[in-house]
Every structure is written in structure tokens, then in C-alpha cells.
Amino acid sequence: MERLRELILLKSLRRSGCLKLLSHATRRGLRVLCYHGISLRDEHLFRPTLFMRPDTFRRRLEVLRAKSIPVVPLADAVSGGYPDGAVVLTLDDGWEGTEIAAEILAEFGFPATLYSSTYYSTTGTQVFNVAAAYVLWKTDRSRIVLPAYGVAGTPGDPVLGATLDALDNELAAHERQRLLEDLADHAGVRIDGLFRYLDFDGLRRVRDLGMDVQLHTHRHRLPKDSIEEALREIELNRRLLADELGVDARHFCFPSSFAAAEHDVILEQAGVRTAVVNGGLLNFGDVDRLHIRRLMDSELFDTLRFEAALSGLLDVARRPARLLQRRRRFGGRHSAAEGVA
Ligand SMILES: [Zn+2]
Known part of the structure; x- marks a missing residue:
């Protein structure tokens, strides 16, 4: 209205x-005027x-x-x-x-x-915080569990988000990328070609x-x-x-x-x-x-x-x-x- x-x-x-x-x-x-990224697939629906x-x-x-x-x-x-x-x-x-x-x-x-x-221009890896948030936004799974990283929770759980943020700060670039790919696989979400x-x-x-x-x-x-x-x-x-x-x-x-x-x-x-x-x-x-x-x-x-x-x-x-x-x-x-x- x-x-x-x-x-x-x-x-x-x-x-x-x-x-x-x-x-x-x-x-x-x-x-x-300010702009950020141009959408390659459906990122504009996400953010x-x-x-x-x-x-x-x-x-x-x-x-x-x-x-x-x-x-x-x-x-x-x-x-x-x-x-x-x-x-x-x-x-x-x-x-x-x-x-x-x-x-x-x-x-x-x-x-x-x-x-x-x-x-990220030097590492060539995907932008972790944005790509991880996209995975959690898009997944059909009701629960995300990655025991190797101590990650567990529903996609909307702030604690899960905070755990991922902490890992973003702690891990080296290639480890962070590995976690992201594991997260995307587990969640059944395609992120290849996005968020670089x-x-x-x-x-x-x-x-x-x-x-x-x-x-x-x-x-x-x-x-x-x-x-x-x-x-x-x-x-x-x-x-x-x-x-x-x-x-x-x-x-x-x-x-x-x-x-x-x-x-x-x-x-x-x-x-x-x-x-x-x-x-x-x-x-x-x-x-x-x-x-x-x-x-x-x-x-x-x-x-x-x-x-x-x-x-x-x-x-x-x-x-x-x-x-x-x-x-x-x-x-x-x-x-x-x-x-x-
Ligand atoms: Zn910026």
C-alpha cells in the first residue's frame, strides 16, 4: 500500500x-551514483x-x-x-x-x-562472506552440518553465521575456498562462476x-x-x-x-x-x-x-x-x- x-x-x-x-x-x-556488482545469474535476487x-x-x-x-x-x-x-x-x-x-x-x-x-584479485578465490551467505539463502536444506569445521545449524541461525565469519577471519585463502566449496556441495547450491x-x-x-x-x-x-x-x-x-x-x-x-x-x-x-x-x-x-x-x-x-x-x-x-x-x-x-x- x-x-x-x-x-x-x-x-x-x-x-x-x-x-x-x-x-x-x-x-x-x-x-x-554508486553501484557494486552486475549480476551473472540470480545474485540480484539474493542481494x-x-x-x-x-x-x-x-x-x-x-x-x-x-x-x-x-x-x-x-x-x-x-x-x-x-x-x-x-x-x-x-x-x-x-x-x-x-x-x-x-x-x-x-x-x-x-x-x-x-x-x-x-x-581477492590476488587470491583468485571467491568472496567468502558473500558467497557463504548466498549458499545459506539459496539452500533447500533445513540444517547445515559440516563436522570437520565445527559448523552446524539451520541456514538462518545467527550462530551459524557467526561461526562462518570467524572461519573467514581465521583460515588461509585456500582453506577458506575449500570450506566454501564443501559448504556449497553440502547445501546443494551451485556457486561456480560467481562471487569472484x-x-x-x-x-x-x-x-x-x-x-x-x-x-x-x-x-x-x-x-x-x-x-x-x-x-x-x-x-x-x-x-x-x-x-x-x-x-x-x-x-x-x-x-x-x-x-x-x-x-x-x-x-x-x-x-x-x-x-x-x-x-x-x-x-x-x-x-x-x-x-x-x-x-x-x-x-x-x-x-x-x-x-x-x-x-x-x-x-x-x-x-x-x-x-x-x-x-x-x-x-x-x-x-x-x-x-x-
Ligand atoms: Zn566495497
Whole structure:
């Protein structure tokens, strides 16, 4: 019922021209969109906020093209020199389906940034926590029992989940992969060909298709209580991208969007120029370059909701004061003062 009410409201906002007006009123705000994996089979049914069907992704780009919305590279946008209504497209992690996204983006001639977490690109193993959760989501078994690993419980049992999380932290890469395959076999769920990150050849291919590959930590974690460990995460991530892809990555995405005040000094020390965090779409002059807001698009959004979000509706509904900030552009002063590239 609520969904229906929302649909009626959005349709009337579009029909009456309100969305257009709102887009115009917020045109100076830099819009940043976030995507993760592109679905290879049915992962979008499992985690619709993490995986999107290729067709849905393509439809998003068609909306941008149909509305003549300028899609600009991140590095250009943060200089403040972006055109009105500009959008920056970003993808996280580096799932194998990113290559499908890169091919679609290349067809449209749209630039995008990929925030790559490099650990699983080096091991070639499947992403354990996500793949294990998929197995438990998909299995028909009422009970999972793997005595060799001390794993037992119903698929929805939080204790079972916690045991798998602990094993994820304890085991070496090849042991973790073995456990995952045993779990999938036992549960009768096929995970072959799913839940891998691109290896470095794959990352080079998406780079060659035009993606700007940037930082997302090596192991997808940024501790806030150990500067040394956090710096190591960023440095190793950057070094691998430099060695394997020849890029000097200076733009960063907080893993799992977890950003704490303690991180600011870490990012400064690591020479990070900009960082993105989820929540909101519009970036005006009051937004810090280390906390650039992004809207996480999802398979659950239909085209109408996507169009409404692009207009700034969700931001303005949450913080009406944002409309008042519309005169100040994001970014320019940082580029002048700090040489943001
Ligand atoms: Zn991530």
C-alpha cells in the first residue's frame, strides 16, 4: 500500500513538472551514483543492493542519455568545473560483472570510477562472506552440518553465521575456498562462476575500456584505531594498482561506507585527495572532499524512483536546507588550494 502511494506521488510529481523544477533548483550540486556488482545469474535476487541485472544498469544509462545529463569523470568533477546537473558514476569492489558494466559504459561513452579492493584479485578465490551467505539463502536444506569445521545449524541461525565469519577471519585463502566449496556441495547450491573479483588482467581490461581504477583498501577494511594498519591497507592497495595497472590512485572509497572521524588524519597521511561515502546524492560547497556523498542505486529502484532520486528529491526531502545551498558548487576551492586532480 505504501509502495502504491509512493508510486502515485512520484508519478504526479513527474507529471506536474516538479521533478524537473527540483533538478533545475539543485543543478549546481554534483551528483554521485554508486553501484557494486552486475549480476551473472540470480545474485540480484539474493542481494538487490549489491548486484544489479545488466539490463537495469543499461536502462539507467539510457535515462541519463535521454535526459542529456552530463556524465563526467570524478577527477574533473572534484575540480568544481562540472556542468550543471553533472553525474559521476562509481562502482565498488571489482566484482567480475564489472566487466559487463565497463562494456555497457563504453557503448554509451560514459566515464566511471571503479574503487577496487585488491585482496581477492590476488587470491583468485571467491568472496567468502558473500558467497557463504548466498549458499545459506539459496539452500533447500533445513540444517547445515559440516563436522570437520565445527559448523552446524539451520541456514538462518545467527550462530551459524557467526561461526562462518570467524572461519573467514581465521583460515588461509585456500582453506577458506575449500570450506566454501564443501559448504556449497553440502547445501546443494551451485556457486561456480560467481562471487569472484576481477583478477589483474580483468582490471586491466576494464581500465582499457575507460574505467578509472581507484582505492578501496586491500582487504576491504579500514581500521580506525590503528593508523599503521589503516595506512598499510591503503598503501598495499595503491602499490598493487600501480604495479599491475600503472595508475597512481589518489581517490578513495570507504569500505562498507564506514567513515569515522579518526579516518580523516589517516586519509590525509595516505595522500588521499577525495573520498566517497554513501548517503545522499547532492554535493554542494559545504561537503568535505573526504566525505563526498553518493547515492547507492539498487535493483529495487524502478526507473521512476531512479529519476526522482536523480532530481535530488530524496536529499531535499531528508534535508530541505539543502535547497538553500544551491548556489555553491562542490569542489572548486579544494582544487585551487590543494591541487586536487
Ligand atoms: Zn566495497
